Amino acid sequence: MALLEIRGVAKRFGGLRAVDGVGMDVAEGELLGLIGPNGSGKTTLLNVLSGHMRADAGQVLLEGRSVLGLNPTQLTRLGVLRMFQMTRVFNRVSAFDNLIVCGLAMGLDEAQAGERAMQLLGELKLTHVMHLDAGQLSGGQKKLLEFGACFMVPPRVALLDEPFAAVHPTMKEIMAAFIRRRNESGQTFVLVSHDMPVVVELCPRSVCMNAGKVLADGPTQQVLNDSAVIEAYLGEDAHAGHEGHEHG
Ligand SMILES: Nc1ncnc2c1ncn2[C@@H]1O[C@H](COP(=O)(O)OP(=O)(O)O)[C@@H](O)[C@H]1O
Ligand SMILES: [Mg+2]
Numbered sequence: 715m716a717l718l719e720i721r722g723v724a725k726r727f728g729g730l731r732a733v734d735g736v737g738m739d740v741a742e743g744e745l746l747g748l749i750g751p752n753g754s755g756k757t758t759l760l761n762v763l764s765g766h767m768r769a770d771a772g773q774v775l776l777e778g779r780s781v782l783g784l785n786p787t788q789l790t791r792l793g794v795l796r797m798f799q800m801t802r803v804f805n806r807v808s809a810f811d812n813l814i815v816c817g818l819a820m821g822l823d824e825a826q827a828g829e830r831a832m833q834l835l836g837e838l839k840l841t842h843v844m845h846l847d848a849g850q851l852s853g854g855q856k857k858l859l860e861f862g863a864c865f866m867v868p869p870r871v872a873l874l875d876e877p878f879a880a881v882h883p884t885m886k887e888i889m890a891a892f893i894r895r896r897n898e899s900g901q902t903f904v905l906v907s908h909d910m911p912v913v914v915e916l917c918p919r920s921v922c923m924n925a926g927k928v929l930a931d932g933p934t935q936q937v938l939n940d941s942a943v944i945e946a947y948l949g950e951d952a953h954a955g956h957e958g959h960e961h962g
Contacts, residue, residue: 715777715778716739716740716741716742717740717741717742717744717776717777717870717871717902718739718740718763718774718775718776718794718871718902719739719773719774719775719778720736720737720738720739720740720759720763720772720773720774721737721772721773721774721775722735722736722737722771722772722773723735723736723737723759723762723769723771723772723773723774723782724736724769724770724771724772724926725755725758725759725761725762725767725768725769725770726770731925731926732755732758732926733755733758733759733762733769733926734755734925734926734927735771735772735926735927736755736759736772736923736926736927736928737928738921738928738931740871740902740904741902742900742902743897743900743901743902744902744903744918744919745893745894745897745902745903745905745916745917745918746903746904746905746917746919746920746921747905747907747913747916747917747919747920747921747934748760748904748905748906748920748921748923749906749907749908749910749913749920749921749922749923749937750922750923750924750929750946751924751946751947751949751950752950754923754924754925754926754946755923755925755926755927756875756906756923757875757906759923760796760873760875760904760906761796762774762782763789763794763796763873763904764786764789764790764794764795764796764873765783765784765785765786765787765788765789765794766786766796768783769782769783776792776793776794776870776871777870781794790869792870793869793870793871794869794870794871794873795864795869795871795872795873796873796875797860797861797864797872797873797874797875797877802860803848803856803859803860803863804848805847805848805849806847806848806849807847807848808844808845808846808847808848809835809840809843809844809845809846809847809848809851809855809859810831810835810844810845812848812859812863813827813830813831813834813835813859813862813863813866814827814828814831816863816866817830817831817866817867820866820867821867822866822867827866830865830866831866834862834865834866835862837862837892837895838858838859838861838862838888838889838892839858839888840855840858840859840862843855854881854882854884854885855885857881857885858885858888858889861877861889861892862892865896865901868896868901870902871902871903871904872901872902872903872904873903873904873906874893874903874904874905874906874907875906876906876907876908877889877893877905877907878890878907878909878912879908886909886912890912890915890916893905893916894916897916905917910938913934914934914935914938917934918933918934919931919932919933919934920932920933920934920937920938921937922937922940922943922946924942924943924946929942929943929946930942930943
């Protein structure tokens, strides 16, 4: 049994079928890439999985248990955690204490929280700024801090939506290394990213969506070489027009 089984999930906005009968499995310990041109429904799917949006149809099973329709708090408690792009930290509290507060809120005792905070600060190369107020950190450091806070109690499955978008290359390296290391020790991820080199490097398997549907699902390199996938991305570039071929 897969950790997460997604079956026929649909979400429409008025007449627009943003997610149109999507199905896929996420295995325990997997680092699954979720790719596809802009507007293909990736963020909407993650919103449905995390309970931030209500699906119109479908089924989502977490370890065989139906979880579709639960709210974000309930899903977080079950370990389905979506990480948002925006930074939400307490600016007037130190980086270290931000993690502690988060850990205590997630049910850790102080000793556990302290231990895990130190571990995370080390992994994210924030130890040297741990006593600074979060408000004094750079934007990238804040993002790393917020990212780390989600792992004070590691989720059953971490849903990442474009974690590398608009992030300095150094931060991106740190984040990618963190994801790889955590995955090697068993953490399950679904990673949405436009950064194909990183997806190729990190994700053995990927699902490509287009216009709300799954276009391809398999080994990442095979998915990227799929003619329907290439065509979908060419369509995106055509729409982007003279804005060029960059995907963040
Ligand atoms: N809250 C919303 N209201 C209306 N349309 C939306 C909303 N969110 C997303 N959409 C539309 O749904 C489609 C899928 O969007 P999205 O899931 O953000 O795609 P992706 O993350 O793959 O770029 C797009 O056409 C987008 O404009
Ligand atoms: Mg998106």
